[in-house]
Amino acid sequence: MLELIAVNKSFNGTAVLNIPHWSLSHGMYWLQGSNGSGKSTLLKILSGLLPFSGDIRINNAISIQKQPVAFRKQINYAPAEPQFPPFITGQELVNFTRSVKEGDALQISLIRDILQIGDFIHNPTGSYSSGMLKKLSLLLAFIGKPQWILLDEPFTTLDHASQKALEQLIVNTCQQKNISFILTSHHDIEANNIAFTEVYRIIDHELTIVNNTHAD
Numbered sequence: 529m530l531e532l533i534a535v536n537k538s539f540n541g542t543a544v545l546n547i548p549h550w551s552l553s554h555g556m557y558w559l560q561g562s563n564g565s566g567k568s569t570l571l572k573i574l575s576g577l578l579p580f581s582g583d584i585r586i587n588n589a590i591s592i593q594k595q596p597v598a599f600r601k602q603i604n605y606a607p608a609e610p611q612f613p614p615f616i617t618g619q620e621l622v623n624f625t626r627s628v629k630e631g632d633a634l635q636i637s638l639i640r641d642i643l644q645i646g647d648f649i650h651n652p653t654g655s656y657s658s659g660m661l662k663k664l665s666l667l668l669a670f671i672g673k674p675q676w677i678l679l680d681e682p683f684t685t686l687d688h689a690s691q692k693a694l695e696q697l698i699v700n701t702c703q704q705k706n707i708s709f710i711l712t713s714h715h716d717i718e719a720n721n722i723a724f725t726e727v728y729r730i731i732d733h734e735l736t737i738v739n740n741t742h743a744d
């Protein structure tokens with residue numbers, strides 16, 4: 529369970545998010561919104577990267593404000609446009625993330641195959657295409673066993689085969705490993721084959737539920 533309580537975020541006095549209360553049980557959530565509506569800001573807040581007023585709790589126990597380290601251990605995040613120091617190789621980032629997030633080698637190898645991350649992983653990230661950077665960022669987000677994985681625009685820049693593979697990976701990870709997801713996009717949910725638990729839009733700084741597509 530992820531609970532947002534009186535979450536407000538402004539930049540330079542301009543309100544970007546105002547979420548009085550939002551409670552998410554285990555599942556897959558789709559967050560839609562136009563450019564500048566606040567999707568990336570919300571995911572950065574949820575992953576502990578941006579200060580805000582209010583609180584966020586996991587399982588009614590771990591508060592992002594009071595236990596920030598314990599909270600962040602439960603959240604993995606992949607940004608919309610990943611950036612890494614150009615001299616670091618993908619493999620070095622994987623090794624570092626594996627040690628921090630207590631990932632296992634077999635898990636990483638499987639996800640690497642699913643996302644079709646080839647030997648380029650051993651090259652410095654400065655040599656990667658945007659799709660390669662995206663795949664590396666997604667791989668890092670799946671390492672370990674967080675309670676939530678937050679993926680900002682995960683399907684952009686991926687080729688069609690990789691998009692389909694990612695969809696299946698998300699569904700399997702949610703169902704088999706009990707890990708929940710929040711995905712953002714500008715696009716309608718129909719573009720994807722995932723049966724989302726709930727779909728939200730950010731309209732005028734507030735979250736609005738669009739529909740409930742969950743089958744069971």
Ligand SMILES: Nc1ncnc2c1ncn2[C@@H]1O[C@H](COP(=O)(O)OP(=O)(O)OP(=O)(O)O)[C@@H](O)[C@H]1O
Binds near residue numbers: 539563565567714
């Ligand atoms: N660091 C910042 N400083 C000032 N304003 C910011 C900052 N980051 C975001 N904003 C503003 O917050 C608002 C929400 O931005 P955000 O990046 O969250 O939108 P988004 O929904 O992810 O947009 P997009 O779909 O274009 O990626 C925008 O008005 C943006 O200009």
